[in-house]
Amino acid sequence: MGEYHAYGSTLGLVSRRLFVLCFCALFTFSCLFSVLTDALETRVLLSFFDKTSSVSVGCSGYHCYTVFSCPSMAASSFRVREPLSTLLALVVFPFGWHACHHGYRATLSLVSYFTWAYAFLHLGIFVWNFAYIFTCSAYPTDVIKCVLVSLFSGLSTDVTTILNSLQYYPFVEVALITSGYNVLAWYALKFAIWIAFLFFVAREMRMLAALMERGPIGLGNHFEIAWDEGLNFDAIYRDLGRKKQSRFLEDAESPLVANIDTTKGYLFHRFDYGTTNKEPLRQVEWEHECEKRPNAHGYMENLVENIDFDDVAFDDGADYDEPVRQATIDML
Numbered sequence: 001m002g003e004y005h006a007y008g009s010t011l012g013l014v015s016r017r018l019f020v021l022c023f024c025a026l027f028t029f030s031c032l033f034s035v036l037t038d039a040l041e042t043r044v045l046l047s048f049f050d051k052t053s054s055v056s057v058g059c060s061g062y063h064c065y066t067v068f069s070c071p072s073m074a075a076s077s078f079r080v081r082e083p084l085s086t087l088l089a090l091v092v093f094p095f096g097w098h099a100c101h102h103g104y105r106a107t108l109s110l111v112s113y114f115t116w117a118y119a120f121l122h123l124g125i126f127v128w129n130f131a132y133i134f135t136c137s138a139y140p141t142d143v144i145k146c147v148l149v150s151l152f153s154g155l156s157t158d159v160t161t162i163l164n165s166l167q168y169y170p171f172v173e174v175a176l177i178t179s180g181y182n183v184l185a186w187y188a189l190k191f192a193i194w195i196a197f198l199f200f201v202a203r204e205m206r207m208l209a210a211l212m213e214r215g216p217i218g219l220g221n222h223f224e225i226a227w228d229e230g231l232n233f234d235a236i237y238r239d240l241g242r243k244k245q246s247r248f249l250e251d252a253e254s255p256l257v258a259n260i261d262t263t264k265g266y267l268f269h270r271f272d273y274g275t276t277n278k279e280p281l282r283q284v285e286w287e288h289e290c291e292k293r294p295n296a297h298g299y300m301e302n303l304v305e306n307i308d309f310d311d312v313a314f315d316d317g318a319d320y321d322e323p324v325r326q327a328t329i330d331m332l
Helices: 003-007 016-040 043-048 076-102 105-136 141-148 157-165 171-178 183-211 233-243 247-253 279-292 296-305 322-331
Strands: none
Touching (some): 003 183, 016 183, 076 105, 076 141, 076 183, 105 141, 105 183, 141 171, 141 183, 157 171
16 A cells, blocks of 8 residues: 555645655755854854854944843844754754654654644744834844845845844835835745745644554554554464474473372262362362261261162273173272
8 A cells, every 4th residue: 555545645746754754854954054054153163264254243232231122122033043943943853754764653743743833933933023013113133034134035145245234124224225125025925834834744744643653544453553564474373383382292291180199089989970180189078077977988888888880880881891890899
């Protein structure tokens, strides 16, 4: 059975497992590239290579000492997304790729929960940025980095260099630099698509995790067997054959139920008929009864005298010759 039947498809175009596998791999490399880019922009590395950073030097002015102000909160959402969430994604999503590749249900479930949280985090950043925009009449750093300074902004290198040198992004100043670029519309479009895509990926991961190691219908008696697995009955029978021992040896090694030397045999007393494994216990009971009742042997003699030996079956009804019968009667 193919992957389309086992794990379903994404929008009817590609296998769900292959889609999640590719997303985890590509997003891991994207996060790694972002982290390395930020690391190369640090002043420690740049000073080591005798280069200057294109990123603006921290905050300057009296407003830097006011925490809850528009200039101080401009980079708050960006610092939550970069590098905090990116570092977490760089650690978690390789496990998602590994779980998809090997079919681990529990690991993929945890990665799907992280993807849900990651999507909700970006939704919160999106709402926070719009609240900042309409409150401060300025763009937060996250909006500028996402729209104007990104690789697909379409702006010239000179414009992006000027924007990187700024610490605060009022509407009027950004409009003059970008010649009236519609920053808000492009940010809303790009970030809304990205958030919707994250929620879609989280949903696909959750559905794939529900099918991993189980299958869509539970597989009945073959529960816990994945679709690409099966039972090799020939190998099972060979293994059972190697473990099987001789019944004769097993019976010979089994302990006896009782001591056979104490058994008196046929018609020993009134409690049972024939020789059984209960005879040793019955013999002990009879000996105790004889000790308590001295006339118990007389009862046994009367019982023997009243036996009609013509009706007695010897050895499961077998007919014996007269000498054998007479010898048995004399013994009793």
